[in-house]
Amino acid sequence: MHASSEAGPTVFGGTYSRVSERGVVAAQACEKERAAVHRKAGNGAAGLGSSRDGERRERGWQPKQRGLFSPLPRARGCREGGSARAPATAGRFPAATRTEAPAMAKHVFLTGPPGIGKTTLIQKATEVLKSSGIPIDGFYTEEVREGGRRIGFDVVTLSGRRGILSRVGSGPSTARREYRVGQYVVDLMSFEQLALPLLRNPDLASSTAKKVCIIDEIGKMELFSQSFTQAVHQILTGSGTVILGTIPVPKGKPLGLVEEIRSRKEVKVFNITKENRDSILQDIVAAVQSCLK
Structure with missing residues (x-):
């Protein structure tokens, strides 16, 4: 040109x-x-x-x-x-990371080493929830001592009924259907007779209002019962009942249902320690109340 x-x-x-x-x-x-x-x-x-x-x-x-x-x-x-104009900066910085909103919790569990105070917190939380008029049922486990020595565990319902969960065995297992955890022999029939009706209670699903079911605990002894495992799983996947329960810390061979609970997005897990056990009660109660909304 x-x-x-x-x-x-x-x-x-x-x-x-x-x-x-x-x-x-x-x-x-x-x-x-x-x-x-x-x-x-x-x-x-x-x-x-x-x-x-x-x-x-x-x-x-x-x-x-x-x-x-x-x-x-x-x-x-x-x-x-x-x-x-200034040189483009495309490619110099990574794209913004997409974060998904956390799933709303449907159940609350406490975990921690034995003797840390999980059952005590469950009992205190139960009292607070009951005083708020929230329908609640279930059971917790309690040590049984004799002469200062622990001889086993009992299952105690919120209504006060009591049944044997396990007792110290007298020696090596000789029965073909004996269930053992360390030195303790599990009385599976006694446990199922007391615990299963609480998990299958028709009153827990008879209305549209959500209820709370206390399950303390879901551990090796309780998981010998396939009926118990199935009942817990049904509540976890349902929508009418909120579980407030306890699970043990991972140790040894993984427990299938415990690992499933720990990994579910809709489960809120509180790790109980000596440092937080005296101050975490309100957080636990608030988490359960949030699940009921």
Whole structure:
């Protein structure tokens, strides 16, 4: 393209007229950056007088006016109209991480080592929930001592009924259907007769209002009962009952139902320690009340 008599300096193979000095400076800055881009790509010098432009003109190619610049590819960071912008930052920073909203809790469990105070917290939380008029049922386990020595565990319902869960065995197991955890022999029949009716109580699902079921605890002794495992699983996957229960800390061979509970998104698990056991009660009660909404 030939410059007219009114045209100003030639820029990038084209012309511009009545352009401010500021526009010329910006155009030159973009030209330098474009030249660097072409050199990196192995295309030789870019701009006016380049060999590629000469070859194009010999073939009849003529640059079109585009503001101040020729139709050559614009250098990164340059804008039509003679102004420059900061280089793009795309790719320098990772895209914002998508975070999913946590699932609303439907059940609450306490965990911690033996003797840390889980059952005591369950009993205190039960009293608070009952005083609020919340329907609640279930059971907790209690140590049985004789002469200062622990001889076993009992199951105690919220209504005060008591049954044997386990007792210290007299020696190595000789019965074919004997269930043992360490030195304790589990009385599976006694446990099921007392606990299962509480989990299957029709009153817990007889109205639209949610209820609370205390299950203290879901551990090795209790999980010998397949009927108990099935009943707990049904409550976990249902919608009418909120479980406030306890589970042991992982130790030895994983317990299937315990690991499932621990991994479920809709279960809130409180880890009880010596440092927090005297101050965590309100948090536990508030979590259960939130599940009931």
